[in-house]
Amino acid sequence: MDPRLTLVTLGVADVDTAIAFYRDGLGFPMQEREPDSDVAFFTLDGTWLSVYPRKLLAEDATVPFADGDEAGFSGVTLAHNVDSKAEVDAILGTVEEVGGRLVKPAADTFWGGYSGYFADPDGHLWEVAYPLLTAE
Template identity: 70%
Template sequence: MEPRITLVTLGVSNLEESIRFYRDGLGLPMQERDDDSGVAFFPLDGTWLSLYPRESLAEDATISADGNGFSGITIAHNVSTKEEVDTVLDEAEASGGRIVKPAQKVFWGGYSGYFADPDEHLWEVAYPQLTDD
């Protein structure tokens, strides 16, 4: 297996609401799609993000869609400054996301916070502080 991740697919409860959150709220570029398409793709640097209805994704994986709570997975978005961490968290909250952990200095030396999207997928926004600033 080649050491890379090419696509992250999030199972979502409301595709249009999630599109608005990621495209309109967070400003991610979205690939053109037909209005009746059941999937949305966001080409990002080095990988793609996909939104797909939760029930359909579970069916495709041949597992039950039941379940909630922490899935054991978070998605990280690193930025270049502490101020960018705060800005991205503000954008997420203004777009309908929920702040899970406000931005703060963290034990590993950086500065980060977490938000949850409308389906409670957890995103860490981090400035991996490499100097003593």
């Protein structure tokens, strides 16, 4: 298997809400889709992001689907690295305006960077980080 990631699919409660958040709110470029399609694809730098109804994604993977609110941490976060602390702050400052939820305000990290977390409308966690790199 090639060591690369080509597509991340998020199981969502409502595809139109996810489109509004990712395309309209965060500005992710979206591929054209049929109006009644169950899936939407966003072109990212080097990979793709798709949103698909959570129940249908569970069925596709042949795993049980628990109807209702899932409690607890799923064990997965997505990360977006940027070029400055100001860019971290700007992105996290926009999240609530476009339908997301700030989970952890940006702060200096134990690993020497600067980051914060937000949740999309379905609770998927994203870290926005400025990784401070030092030459030794």
